[in-house]
Amino acid sequence: MTQTVSKSERQIPASSVRDDDSAVVDVDALSRALLGKWADIRLQARELAGREELHTPAGLSHTEHRERVMTQLKVLVDTKAVHRAFPKYVGGEDNHGGNVAGFAELVVADPSLQIKAGVQWGLFGSAVLHLGNREHHEKWLPGIMSLDIPGCFAMTETGHGSDVASIATTAEYDVEKEEFIINTPFRAAWKDYIGNGAVYGKAAVVFAHLITKGVDHGVHAFYVELRDDNGFLPGVGGEDDGVKGGLNGIDNGRLHFSNVRIPRTNLLNKYGDVAADGTYTSSIESPGRRFFTMIGTLVQGRVSLDGAAVAASKMALKTAIQYGTERRQFNGASDIKEEVLMDYQQHQRRLLPRLATTFAASFAHDELLQKFDDVFSGAHDTDEDRQDLETLAAALKSLSTWHALDTLQECREATGGAGFLSENRFTALRADLDIYATFEGDNTVLLQLVAKRLLADYAKEFVGADFGVLARYAVGQATDRTVHRTGLRQIVQAFADTGSEKKSAVALRDPKTQRDLLTDRVGTMVAEVAGALKAARGLPKDKGAAVFNANQHALIQAAHAHAELLQWEAFTRGLERIEDAGTRQVMTWVRDLFGLSLIEKNLGWYLMNGRLSAQRARTLGPYINRLLAKIRPHAVDLVDSFGYGPEHLRSAIASGAEKARQDEAMEYQRLLRASGAAPLDEKILIQRKKQAAKAKR
Amino acid sequence: MTQTVSKSERQIPASSVRDDDSAVVDVDALSRALLGKWADIRLQARELAGREELHTPAGLSHTEHRERVMTQLKVLVDTKAVHRAFPKYVGGEDNHGGNVAGFAELVVADPSLQIKAGVQWGLFGSAVLHLGNREHHEKWLPGIMSLDIPGCFAMTETGHGSDVASIATTAEYDVEKEEFIINTPFRAAWKDYIGNGAVYGKAAVVFAHLITKGVDHGVHAFYVELRDDNGFLPGVGGEDDGVKGGLNGIDNGRLHFSNVRIPRTNLLNKYGDVAADGTYTSSIESPGRRFFTMIGTLVQGRVSLDGAAVAASKMALKTAIQYGTERRQFNGASDIKEEVLMDYQQHQRRLLPRLATTFAASFAHDELLQKFDDVFSGAHDTDEDRQDLETLAAALKSLSTWHALDTLQECREATGGAGFLSENRFTALRADLDIYATFEGDNTVLLQLVAKRLLADYAKEFVGADFGVLARYAVGQATDRTVHRTGLRQIVQAFADTGSEKKSAVALRDPKTQRDLLTDRVGTMVAEVAGALKAARGLPKDKGAAVFNANQHALIQAAHAHAELLQWEAFTRGLERIEDAGTRQVMTWVRDLFGLSLIEKNLGWYLMNGRLSAQRARTLGPYINRLLAKIRPHAVDLVDSFGYGPEHLRSAIASGAEKARQDEAMEYQRLLRASGAAPLDEKILIQRKKQAAKAKR
Incomplete structure (x- = not known):
C-alpha cells in the first residue's frame, strides 16, 4: 500500500495548477x-x-x-447483462472488471434488483465458478x-456473520455411501439473511466445516x-426473515x-478435496x-458494493444540487x-464537501476495479496482488458505503419535506x-482487517533492524509524544510554522x-499503535488481547x-488524466476541498501532534x-x-419542477x-404613517 | 441563556465526586x-x-x-390520553407540561400514531386553542x-416550509358579504405535506395573508x-402526497x-381581528x-419532538446494548x-458516548418541558420567558432529533444483519x-434562530459601552487571533498548560x-462572528447579506x-438531584463522558485557540x-x-433470544x-505432526 503512495508522488509537480476564476x-x-475503462459496458448498463x-x-x-x-431478473438474463464474468466455455466473456462495472450501475434501477442479481450471479454463481472445477x-x-x-449463497449464520471461520454448520464425510452429511446442529448455526432463501432458492452453495476421518479441515x-x-x-427447512429495513424485493x-446427504462430488473442490476413501487433500497446506x-x-461482492455506493x-x-439551484427561500440580499x-454558505458546506468525497470515491473505485480485473483476469495475480486487492476493497467499501448513507441523508434533509416523499427517491x-x-463484511470489521495489514507492513519495514532500533522507537513514542521519528516528520515540519495567512493558504492548496499531512497522519498513527502493541508481546493470551483491545x-x-x-x-491521479484546462482547474479545487476537509475533520490530531501551527490551522476554515x-x-x-x-x-425535484413553480409564482406577483x-x-403602511407624522411636526 | 450558566455554576462544588469503582x-x-415531574402521566402513557x-x-x-x-386515534380519545392541554371548560385539564410528557411517550407505540395525534390535537386543536377565542x-x-x-394544520406550502412569513395563500376580506375569500393563487402556494390532508381531514386551520381594505396584515x-x-x-381540492420515507400511517x-368563502368569524382572532366593516385591529402593533x-x-410541537426523539x-x-452484552463474536482472549x-473498545466507543448524550438530552428535555409548562400555565409568562422557551426548544429539538437518527443508525449497524430486520424495529x-x-422547523434553520438570539444577547452585553470599546474588541479579534478578550479566557488559561498526565486527567473530570471549556467556546465563537458582522453595518443590503452569509x-x-x-x-443539574451515591458516581462518569466527548469532537478548536495544550489534549482520548x-x-x-x-x-434481540442461542451452542459444543x-x-493435527517430527529427529 505504501508503495502506491510513493510512486504517484513522483508524478505530480508540486504546483501544477494556477487559479483561473473563469474556468x-x-x-x-x-x-x-x-x-x-469499461465505459461502453457502463453505458449499456445505464440504458x-x-x-x-x-x-x-x-x-x-x-x-x-x-x-x-x-421477473426483472429474467430481463437481465435475456439482455445478457449478467454473464460477463463467466467462462467462455459456458457462454460468458471471462470479463471480470466489465462485469462488475455493469453490475454496479444496476443500483440505479432498484437496489433490490441489483442485490438479487448479486446473490444469483455474483455470489451463488461466483462461488461455483471460483471454488468449483470445470465439471461443476x-x-x-x-x-x-x-x-x-x-440459488443461495448460504454462508452467514444467525450466530456468525463477518466472522466466517466460526460458523457451525458441518459437512461430515460418510465413506461408506461416499456422501457428505450436512447439519446445522443448533439454532445459532442456521443460515440466516440468505437471499433467495425464503422462497425462490432451488439450490445453495452451503459453507460448512468439512469433517473427514475425524478431522475438521475448516470451512469449505x-x-x-x-x-x-x-x-x-x-x-x-427454514423460515422467512420477513420485512426488512430495505431491499424488500429480495426474499x-x-x-x-438435518442430516442432508449430498454426493461427495458436490464439494466445490478447487482448494480442498476428499477422495472416495475419505482422504483429504489440498493444494494449500496451511x-x-x-x-x-x-x-x-469472493472479494467481488465488496468491489461491487463500492461501485454501487458511489x-x-x-x-x-x-x-x-439541481434542486438547490432552483429552490428559493428567505429574503437575504433582496426584498423581492x-x-x-x-x-447559502451552509448549504454549500452541507453538499459540496460530500460532492468532493463522491468524486474521490469514484476515482478510487475505478482503481479498485482495475486491480480486481488485473487479479481475476490473471494479468497480475500474485499472492501480494490478491492481498492488496482485499485490503483496498475492504478500505474503500467501508468508506463509500458509509459515505452513501451520509450523503443520501444530507440530501434528503437539504431538500426538506420534498426529500421525504418517496417520489424523490x-x-x-x-x-x-x-x-x-x-x-459483505461489516465495515468496522473490514477496517480492522485493513489496520492489521498496515501493522504487518509496518513490521516488515523493521525487518533487518535489530531489536534495539525497534525498542528505541517504542520508547520514543512513549516518552516524547510530540517528536515523532517517522521519515515524514521532517517533510511536514518544513511548512508547519512559517509565513503569512496568504502564504498558509497557498501551502494548503499545494x-x-x-499528501504529506495525510500520509504523515497514517504513518504516525500506525507507528503509535505498533509501539503500544509491542507491550503485548510475550504476555499471556488474555492480557495480550486486553492490550490489543485498548x-x-x-x-x-x-x-x-x-x-x-x-x-x-x-483523486489526484484521476486529476492528471483530465486534459481540458478548465475542467482540470475546477476539479483541482474539488480535490483540494476533499483533502482540506479531511484535514479540517482531524484538525485536533494535526495540532496536538505539532503538524500544523495554530496560525495555519485558523486559515483552514476560511x-x-x-x-x-x-x-x-460549477456545481x-x-x-x-x-x-x-x-x-x-x-x-x-430533479426535473426542473421547482424552477417552473418559482417562475409561475414570480410571474403572478409581477x-x-x-x-x-x-x-x-x-409594514410599509406603518413606515409611511411614521414619515407622515414626522413631516407634520 | 447566559444567565442559566452562571446561576448553576454556583451550585456545583468544584470536585464533589470521588471515584468509587465499586459503585x-x-x-x-x-x-x-x-x-x-409528570412521572404518573408518563407511566400511564407507557402503559x-x-x-x-x-x-x-x-x-x-x-x-x-x-x-x-x-382507528387507534379513537383509543386515545376513549382513554382521554390526548385532552390534557385543553381548557377545563371543554373537558380538558389545562395541563400543558403533562400533556406533552404523555404525548412524547406515544412514539414508543408507533411514530405514525404519535404524529397523527400531534396533527389532530397538538397542531390543529392547539391552533384553535391558542389563536382562537372562547367562542371558537x-x-x-x-x-x-x-x-x-x-382536521389539518395547513401552514406549510410547496413553495415555503420553515419560512412561514413567505407563504402565499391569501384570505381577502369581502366587506359586503362579511366573508374571507381563501385562495392559493399558484402551484407553489398549495398547502403541502399536510397530515390528514389526503383523506381524512374535514376541516383545517389554514394560514394565509390577511388582506383587508387593500392592506396585507401578514399571516393569520x-x-x-x-x-x-x-x-x-x-x-x-388537493392530492395525495403518496408513499413517504416513513410515517406512512399518516395521510x-x-x-x-379557489375562492373559498368562510365567515368573517372564522378568523382565529386572538392576535388580530377584522371588524364587520373591514377595519383591522390587533393588540400587538408591530x-x-x-x-x-x-x-x-405553536412551540409545543418542537417540545414534543424533542421528547419523542429522546x-x-x-x-x-x-x-x-442488551444484545451487545449477549452476542459473542471472534476469539480474543480465549480459544473457546x-x-x-x-x-470490545470500539463497540463501547460506538454506543456509550451516544448513551451519555441520550442522558444529557433526557435531562435537557425535562427542563424544556418545565419551561414550557411555566409559560403556558401562565406561571412565568413574560416576553423574555417566551423567547427563552423558543430558543431552548429550537436548540434542543435540533440536537435531539439528529441524535436520535444517529443513534438508531449506529444501533442498527452495531447489531448487524439482525438490526436490519423489521422485527428488531x-x-x-x-x-x-x-x-x-x-x-416543525428545519434543524439548520432553527440553529440559525438560536444563533441570532446569541448575537442579540451578545450585543446587549455591550449596551452602555461606547463604540470605542466595541471597535477595539473587533480589532482585537482581527489582529490577535490567539488572545481573546472574553472574561472566560482567564479562567481557562489557568489550567491550560500545567501538570502531569495524571493531573491533566484529574482536571478534565472536574x-x-x-463547563469553562464548553462555555468559553460558545462565548468566543459568538464574539468572533459578532466582530465579523460589525463590518456589515452600514453596507448596502446586498453586501451586508454577503458578509452575513460568509x-x-x-x-x-x-x-x-x-x-x-x-x-x-x-445533565449536571440532573446529577445533583440523584441522591444514591453509587448511582451518582456512575452517572458522573457518564456526564464526564458526555462533556469530554464534546471537547474531543472540537479538539481542533480548543488547540487552535490556545484553550488546551497539546500535552493535555493527548490525555483526552486515553x-x-x-x-x-x-x-x-453498568451499561x-x-x-x-x-x-x-x-x-x-x-x-x-432485546429479549434475551441471543443469549439463549449462545447458551445452546456452547452446551452443544461442551x-x-x-x-x-x-x-x-x-491446525492442531498439523502442530502435533510437527512436534512428532521434531521428537523423531
Missing part, C-alpha cells in the same frame, strides 16, 4: 473520464437501468416487490446463468439442492439442515491460508427575490443501502502539502485515515469557505458529469404588482 | 429521576403505548397503515377532541371546512383553495412581533469462548423519525473545567455549541477510553433505567467434547 467544466469530457420494466413503484408490499424483482461449471453454471436454478463450500416444485427437500430467509484464499475469491451518492447529489439554496435508496454498511479504536482510526489517503491519491464559493458556480456542471438522466433519477391590485404590506 | 446503579431510583392494539405490524401497505392509525373553543374543540372533526390563521361525507367542498396531502407571537404559541434513542440503546461485543423507527429533523457556517456552529452546553448544564471501561459494567443498568419493557421494545466425538481441528 469552465467540459461536462462531456469529465463524464468520459468518470466512465473509466438498461433506465428502462421502466426494471423500476419498482413505491408502495408495493414485500411479496409483490419480490415477485416483480424475480459445466453442470451447474448454465442453469445458474439462465435462472433455471435460482458445498453445492446442496434445497427445493423442488413441492417445496423443501427432506432434511431441509431473505433462514435455512437449516488451513489458515487455505481459508483466506477461498474467502478471497453511483447512489452521485444520483443523490445530482438531485439535491429570495436566495437560491445553493448560494432519497428515502428508499437510503433504506436499501443501509445494509451495505454491514453485509498537493504535496496535502488500542482497537486507535487502530480503526488509522485504517480510516489510510482509506481516506487512498481516495485522495486516486480557505475551505473560499473554495466552496469558487466551486459553487450543476459537476453533478451533470455523473451522466444520470431523468430515466435514472426519476425524482420529481402581474399583480403591475395591475396595481397588489395589497400594501402593513 | 452500583440503583436502577429504580435512576428510573424515577428520569421520569421527571397505553405497550398495548397491542396501538402497535402496527411491519409490512402493511400505506393505505392499511393509515386506516389502522385512524366552545364551537370546535369538543369535536376536535372527540375526533368528530379530523383561519378555520376552513374542507370536506363533507361526499369529499371536497366547492373550491377546495399527508396537498390542498388548494406586524413582525405579532407574527412571531402567533407562531410562538424516547426513541433510549429504546434503541436498550436493545443494542468468544468475546461479548460490549467488551431500528429501521422503521429511523425511517419514521427521519422527518423530525426538518419538520466539572468546572468542562459567516453563516460559523454562526450555526456557535449555535450548535451553545445547544450542547445547554445539554451539559442540564481518558475517554478509561471512562468507557468504567461505565461498561445494562443504565439502559434499564429508561424503563422500557418488552411491550415497548418489541424487538426480538457435550460434543465430553462425548469424545468432536473432530480434531486440522
Whole structure:
C-alpha cells in the first residue's frame, strides 16, 4: 500500500495548477473520464437501468416487490447483462472488471434488483465458478446463468456473520455411501439473511466445516439442492426473515439442515478435496491460508458494493444540487427575490464537501476495479496482488458505503419535506443501502482487517533492524509524544510554522502539502499503535488481547485515515488524466476541498501532534469557505458529469419542477404588482404613517 | 441563556465526586429521576403505548397503515390520553407540561400514531386553542377532541416550509358579504405535506395573508371546512402526497383553495381581528412581533419532538446494548469462548458516548418541558420567558432529533444483519423519525434562530459601552487571533498548560473545567462572528447579506455549541438531584463522558485557540477510553433505567433470544467434547505432526 503512495508522488509537480476564476467544466469530457475503462459496458448498463420494466413503484408490499424483482431478473438474463464474468466455455466473456462495472450501475434501477442479481450471479454463481472445477461449471453454471436454478449463497449464520471461520454448520464425510452429511446442529448455526432463501432458492452453495476421518479441515463450500416444485427437500427447512429495513424485493430467509446427504462430488473442490476413501487433500497446506484464499475469491461482492455506493451518492447529489439551484427561500440580499439554496454558505458546506468525497470515491473505485480485473483476469495475480486487492476493497467499501448513507441523508434533509416523499427517491435508496454498511463484511470489521495489514507492513519495514532500533522507537513514542521519528516528520515540519495567512493558504492548496499531512497522519498513527502493541508481546493470551483491545479504536482510526489517503491519491491521479484546462482547474479545487476537509475533520490530531501551527490551522476554515464559493458556480456542471438522466433519477425535484413553480409564482406577483391590485404590506403602511407624522411636526 | 450558566455554576462544588469503582446503579431510583415531574402521566402513557392494539405490524401497505392509525386515534380519545392541554371548560385539564410528557411517550407505540395525534390535537386543536377565542373553543374543540372533526394544520406550502412569513395563500376580506375569500393563487402556494390532508381531514386551520381594505396584515390563521361525507367542498381540492420515507400511517396531502368563502368569524382572532366593516385591529402593533407571537404559541410541537426523539434513542440503546452484552463474536482472549461485543473498545466507543448524550438530552428535555409548562400555565409568562422557551426548544429539538437518527443508525449497524430486520424495529423507527429533523422547523434553520438570539444577547452585553470599546474588541479579534478578550479566557488559561498526565486527567473530570471549556467556546465563537458582522453595518443590503452569509457556517456552529452546553448544564443539574451515591458516581462518569466527548469532537478548536495544550489534549482520548471501561459494567443498568419493557421494545434481540442461542451452542459444543466425538481441528493435527517430527529427529 505504501508503495502506491510513493510512486504517484513522483508524478505530480508540486504546483501544477494556477487559479483561473473563469474556468469552465467540459461536462462531456469529465463524464468520459468518470466512465473509466469499461465505459461502453457502463453505458449499456445505464440504458438498461433506465428502462421502466426494471423500476419498482413505491408502495408495493414485500411479496409483490419480490415477485416483480424475480421477473426483472429474467430481463437481465435475456439482455445478457449478467454473464460477463463467466467462462467462455459456458457462454460468458471471462470479463471480470466489465462485469462488475455493469453490475454496479444496476443500483440505479432498484437496489433490490441489483442485490438479487448479486446473490444469483455474483455470489451463488461466483462461488461455483471460483471454488468449483470445470465439471461443476459445466453442470451447474448454465442453469445458474439462465435462472433455471435460482440459488443461495448460504454462508452467514444467525450466530456468525463477518466472522466466517466460526460458523457451525458441518459437512461430515460418510465413506461408506461416499456422501457428505450436512447439519446445522443448533439454532445459532442456521443460515440466516440468505437471499433467495425464503422462497425462490432451488439450490445453495452451503459453507460448512468439512469433517473427514475425524478431522475438521475448516470451512469449505458445498453445492446442496434445497427445493423442488413441492417445496423443501427432506432434511431441509427454514423460515422467512420477513420485512426488512430495505431491499424488500429480495426474499431473505433462514435455512437449516438435518442430516442432508449430498454426493461427495458436490464439494466445490478447487482448494480442498476428499477422495472416495475419505482422504483429504489440498493444494494449500496451511488451513489458515487455505481459508483466506477461498474467502478471497469472493472479494467481488465488496468491489461491487463500492461501485454501487458511489453511483447512489452521485444520483443523490445530482438531485439535491439541481434542486438547490432552483429552490428559493428567505429574503437575504433582496426584498423581492429570495436566495437560491445553493448560494447559502451552509448549504454549500452541507453538499459540496460530500460532492468532493463522491468524486474521490469514484476515482478510487475505478482503481479498485482495475486491480480486481488485473487479479481475476490473471494479468497480475500474485499472492501480494490478491492481498492488496482485499485490503483496498475492504478500505474503500467501508468508506463509500458509509459515505452513501451520509450523503443520501444530507440530501434528503437539504431538500426538506420534498426529500421525504418517496417520489424523490432519497428515502428508499437510503433504506436499501443501509445494509451495505454491514453485509459483505461489516465495515468496522473490514477496517480492522485493513489496520492489521498496515501493522504487518509496518513490521516488515523493521525487518533487518535489530531489536534495539525497534525498542528505541517504542520508547520514543512513549516518552516524547510530540517528536515523532517517522521519515515524514521532517517533510511536514518544513511548512508547519512559517509565513503569512496568504502564504498558509497557498501551502494548503499545494498537493504535496496535502499528501504529506495525510500520509504523515497514517504513518504516525500506525507507528503509535505498533509501539503500544509491542507491550503485548510475550504476555499471556488474555492480557495480550486486553492490550490489543485498548488500542482497537486507535487502530480503526488509522485504517480510516489510510482509506481516506487512498481516495485522495486516486483523486489526484484521476486529476492528471483530465486534459481540458478548465475542467482540470475546477476539479483541482474539488480535490483540494476533499483533502482540506479531511484535514479540517482531524484538525485536533494535526495540532496536538505539532503538524500544523495554530496560525495555519485558523486559515483552514476560511480557505475551505473560499473554495466552496469558487466551486459553487460549477456545481450543476459537476453533478451533470455523473451522466444520470431523468430515466435514472426519476425524482420529481430533479426535473426542473421547482424552477417552473418559482417562475409561475414570480410571474403572478409581477402581474399583480403591475395591475396595481397588489395589497400594501402593513409594514410599509406603518413606515409611511411614521414619515407622515414626522413631516407634520 | 447566559444567565442559566452562571446561576448553576454556583451550585456545583468544584470536585464533589470521588471515584468509587465499586459503585452500583440503583436502577429504580435512576428510573424515577428520569421520569421527571409528570412521572404518573408518563407511566400511564407507557402503559397505553405497550398495548397491542396501538402497535402496527411491519409490512402493511400505506393505505392499511393509515386506516389502522385512524382507528387507534379513537383509543386515545376513549382513554382521554390526548385532552390534557385543553381548557377545563371543554373537558380538558389545562395541563400543558403533562400533556406533552404523555404525548412524547406515544412514539414508543408507533411514530405514525404519535404524529397523527400531534396533527389532530397538538397542531390543529392547539391552533384553535391558542389563536382562537372562547367562542371558537366552545364551537370546535369538543369535536376536535372527540375526533368528530379530523382536521389539518395547513401552514406549510410547496413553495415555503420553515419560512412561514413567505407563504402565499391569501384570505381577502369581502366587506359586503362579511366573508374571507381563501385562495392559493399558484402551484407553489398549495398547502403541502399536510397530515390528514389526503383523506381524512374535514376541516383545517389554514394560514394565509390577511388582506383587508387593500392592506396585507401578514399571516393569520383561519378555520376552513374542507370536506363533507361526499369529499371536497366547492373550491377546495388537493392530492395525495403518496408513499413517504416513513410515517406512512399518516395521510399527508396537498390542498388548494379557489375562492373559498368562510365567515368573517372564522378568523382565529386572538392576535388580530377584522371588524364587520373591514377595519383591522390587533393588540400587538408591530406586524413582525405579532407574527412571531402567533407562531410562538405553536412551540409545543418542537417540545414534543424533542421528547419523542429522546424516547426513541433510549429504546434503541436498550436493545443494542442488551444484545451487545449477549452476542459473542471472534476469539480474543480465549480459544473457546468468544468475546461479548460490549467488551470490545470500539463497540463501547460506538454506543456509550451516544448513551451519555441520550442522558444529557433526557435531562435537557425535562427542563424544556418545565419551561414550557411555566409559560403556558401562565406561571412565568413574560416576553423574555417566551423567547427563552423558543430558543431552548429550537436548540434542543435540533440536537435531539439528529441524535436520535444517529443513534438508531449506529444501533442498527452495531447489531448487524439482525438490526436490519423489521422485527428488531431500528429501521422503521429511523425511517419514521427521519422527518423530525426538518419538520416543525428545519434543524439548520432553527440553529440559525438560536444563533441570532446569541448575537442579540451578545450585543446587549455591550449596551452602555461606547463604540470605542466595541471597535477595539473587533480589532482585537482581527489582529490577535490567539488572545481573546472574553472574561472566560482567564479562567481557562489557568489550567491550560500545567501538570502531569495524571493531573491533566484529574482536571478534565472536574466539572468546572468542562463547563469553562464548553462555555468559553460558545462565548468566543459568538464574539468572533459578532466582530465579523460589525463590518456589515452600514453596507448596502446586498453586501451586508454577503458578509452575513460568509459567516453563516460559523454562526450555526456557535449555535450548535451553545445547544450542547445547554445539554451539559442540564445533565449536571440532573446529577445533583440523584441522591444514591453509587448511582451518582456512575452517572458522573457518564456526564464526564458526555462533556469530554464534546471537547474531543472540537479538539481542533480548543488547540487552535490556545484553550488546551497539546500535552493535555493527548490525555483526552486515553481518558475517554478509561471512562468507557468504567461505565461498561453498568451499561445494562443504565439502559434499564429508561424503563422500557418488552411491550415497548418489541424487538426480538432485546429479549434475551441471543443469549439463549449462545447458551445452546456452547452446551452443544461442551457435550460434543465430553462425548469424545468432536473432530480434531486440522491446525492442531498439523502442530502435533510437527512436534512428532521434531521428537523423531
